[in-house]
């Protein structure tokens with residue numbers, strides 16, 4: 001099927017939703033494409049309370065998503081779910097989704113967010129496919145008196161290790177170097193916790209048994225540890241696969257753009273986590289960037 005739109009927004013997380021609200025408000029001929037079966041993006045995976053988005057203290061991400069969706073349905077912006085963008089022909093301004101739709105566009109906003117970084121080791125995908133993927137906040141009760149492994153040395157690894165240890169799990173924290181990026185407020189309690197063992201300068205070579213064992217190596221020695229749950233917390237990566245060629249990105253794959261969201265192509269804008277590193281990314285900044293880029297884009301579309 002072929003359609004024509006002035007503006008396509010890719011991604012239905014906070015940045016894309018905010019952008020679509022503004023597209024509707026400004027009367028732009030638009031469509032938001034979301035690959036999943038629902039809007040919300042990372043809000044669907046937040047199990048902690050959200051206390052830093054103005055106007056609402058949400059008990060979790062799904063609650064906030066419901067408010068966003070209510071807003072979307074009331075304002076009636078155009079969106080299509082189950083529509084993963086697969087390829088873009090930049091010169092012809094044609095986009096294809098795997099739902100076998102082809103769209104012609106005049107302008108594009110990329111708001112595809114970010115995903116947890118993977119270890120890229122054998123056995124990892126089998127573990128994910130088996131749904132052996134846990135949230136420390138949501139699942140900590142399942143691991144009381146059980147062995148778990150947390151991999152990483154940043155805030156999310158340390159916070160997760162602490163939550164699990166406090167709940168009674170026996171945590172092995174595995175990190176590839178001796179330097180931890182985690183904030184001091186997490187560092188001290190983790191380093192001192194009796195339920196947490198720390199393995200530094202240790203590399204994960206393989207995940208075995210769909211998430212029930214880890215094969216490790218450290219300073220030339222190898223060993224396997226058995227666990228009930230594995231928490232990979234080694235950061236995030238921007239979701240930029242379909243656009244690897246065509247627009248400028250930095251070394252880690254974040255789309256390069258200015259404060260208005262303008263990228264290296266005049267008709268392509270970016271907003272949210274896809275162009276913002278974790279230190280500065282948030283629901284509030286994504287929503288703000290979505291709005292700014294659509295306002296700026298509307299001037300481009302007027303000409």
Ligand SMILES: Cc1cc2nc3c(=O)[nH]c(=O)nc-3n(C[C@H](O)[C@H](O)[C@H](O)COP(=O)(O)OP(=O)(O)OC[C@H]3O[C@@H](n4cnc5c(N)ncnc54)[C@H](O)[C@@H]3O)c2cc1C
Nearest residue numbers: 011013014015035041042084085112113114272273282283
């Ligand atoms: C566990 C956790 C806790 C967090 N807690 C907080 C918090 O308390 N406060 C806070 O401010 N922030 C928090 N964040 C961060 C916040 O959720 C993100 O900064 C925000 O969701 C980014 O919004 P976004 O729209 O840029 O991207 P995302 O939310 O990642 O949305 C991107 C959307 O694009 C879609 N997409 C990707 N590729 C394609 C494609 N090829 N085709 C079509 N669609 C595609 C995805 O399916 C997704 O729906 C948390 C994040 C996590 C994971």
